[in-house]
Amino acid sequence: MRIRVVDAFADRPFGGNPAGVCLLEAGNWPDDAWLQAVAAEMKHAETAFAKPAPDGEADWDLRWFTPVKEAVLCGHATLATVHAMASDGLVAGKVSFATLSGVLLAKVEDGWITLDFPVNRPIATAVPAGLADALGTEPEAVYLTGELRDLLAVLPGEQAVRDLAPDLAAVALITRREGIRGLTVTAPSAEHDFISRFFAPASGIPEDPVTGSAHTGLAPYWTERLGRDELVGYQASARGGVVRVTSAGDRVYLKGQAVTVLDGELLV
Numbered sequence: 001m002r003i004r005v006v007d008a009f010a011d012r013p014f015g016g017n018p019a020g021v022c023l024l025e026a027g028n029w030p031d032d033a034w035l036q037a038v039a040a041e042m043k044h045a046e047t048a049f050a051k052p053a054p055d056g057e058a059d060w061d062l063r064w065f066t067p068v069k070e071a072v073l074c075g076h077a078t079l080a081t082v083h084a085m086a087s088d089g090l091v092a093g094k095v096s097f098a099t100l101s102g103v104l105l106a107k108v109e110d111g112w113i114t115l116d117f118p119v120n121r122p123i124a125t126a127v128p129a130g131l132a133d134a135l136g137t138e139p140e141a142v143y144l145t146g147e148l149r150d151l152l153a154v155l156p157g158e159q160a161v162r163d164l165a166p167d168l169a170a171v172a173l174i175t176r177r178e179g180i181r182g183l184t185v186t187a188p189s190a191e192h193d194f195i196s197r198f199f200a201p202a203s204g205i206p207e208d209p210v211t212g213s214a215h216t217g218l219a220p221y222w223t224e225r226l227g228r229d230e231l232v233g234y235q236a237s238a239r240g241g242v243v244r245v246t247s248a249g250d251r252v253y254l255k256g257q258a259v260t261v262l263d264g265e266l267l268v
Contacts, residue, residue, distance in 0.1 A: 005044070005262035006080035009210040009241035013261045016241040017210035019080035020047030022266065023088070026054065029063070032070070038266065039065035045205045048077035050085075050097070058098035059091075068204035072181075073101040073148060075115060075212015075243075075254055082106045082113050083258035115254040119247070120146030120217040128178055134170035135185070145217030149180050150198075152217050155187045161195050162236050172201040184214045186221070192242070193231040194222045210241030212254050219245040219252045 003022045010016025020042035024030070029051070039047040046064045053061045062081060064074035071077075078097065085091045086108045097104045105116035122143030131153070132138045137160060139153040151174075155161050164185060171183055182200030189195040196218055198211040208214075215233060222231050222245075233243045244255035 001266040003038075003042075003264060003266045004084050004260055005042075006083050006258050006260050008076035008079040008083070008258045009212065009235075009243055009256040010239075010259055011257045013259050015239055016256070016258070017076040017208065017239065018044050018261070019074075019077035020044050021077070021080050021084045022047065022049050023081075023084060023090075024049060024051040026052040029061075035063065036065055036070070040067045043067055045208045046071055046074045046077040048074070048081045050081050053098050058096040058103050060095065060097050062097035062099045062104070066200075066204045070100075071203070073099070073117070073213045073216075075117065075215065076210055078104065078106065078115055079113050079212060079254070079256055079258055082108060082115075084260065086113075087260060112255055112257055115212065117213070117216050117252050117254060118147075119220055119250050119252050120148040120150070122146075122152050122217050122221045128174050130170060130174055134167045134174060135164065136166065137164070139185075143217070143221065144180075145184075145214075148213060148217060150214055150217055151175070151178070151180050151183045152221065153183065153185045155185050158187050158189050158195050161185050161187045161197055164197060166199060168199065168201040168206050171199050175200070175202045182208075182211075182214070184211070184218065186218060189234055192234040193226060193228075194218065194233050195236050196233060197236055207237055209237040209239040210235045210243065212243060212256070215243050215245050215254055216252045219247045223247040
């Protein structure tokens with residue numbers, strides 16, 4: 001069985017966020033334990049599994065797994081999947097996926113991939129107990145992002161985001177206690193419209209290199225703050241990556257590029 005590693009939200013190898021991609025034959029899903037075992041073996045933030053959809057609701061069924069659990073929504077692994085499909089001639093133009101987050105659309109055009117995702121609008125919330133200590137700084141404001149349930153913490157400036165060295169064990173405890181997927185930190189950026197980082201240690205992802213799904217909460221926040229619908233975000237992980245976002249009511253468009261860095265055979 002063919003399996004690939006694709007660097008998403010990257011225009012060159014070894015940038016952006018690597019995702020495993022496995023395109024399956026039509027039919028029933030393999031056992032969940034097998035899917036989870038493959039994702040654990042790959043050890044990337046997410047591994048995506050896609051197969052032709054049987055019922056016409058969408059073109060393909062799509063699922064994502066972290067090394068320890070199934071994910072409800074994943075941007076970079078979706079972008080990586082579309083890139084792999086386009087490389088194989090399986091998609092030209094638009095494609096739809098049936099997922100745990102509903103039907104998601106993607107479009108391939110001129111070497112760029114645009115994802116059509118549901119918005120996760122931030123709602124102001126109280127600062128969870130222990131968060132400031134876990135971050136080592138007091139956030140200016142904290143939000144909860146829609147159904148995705150990420151914490152979005154706004155920091156004073158770009159350097160505060162870049163220099164952040166959170167206590168990941170404490171972050172994991174807070175996210176488990178609050179029933180939260182992960183923690184996004186953000187601030188304005190000099191070179192881009194905004195900067196961010198994302199941590200989800202309770203999901204087996206200490207720091208995610210580039211998190212497409214987190215931008216479904218970042219986009220509406222920065223659109224309201226900056227007064228523009230089209231923005232460019234930079235996720236300042238060690239690998240780094242650019243996500244172009246457009247807010248459109250209850251949808252967010254995420255635009256990026258991808259590069260295949262490994263193409264091999266899964267023997268089990």
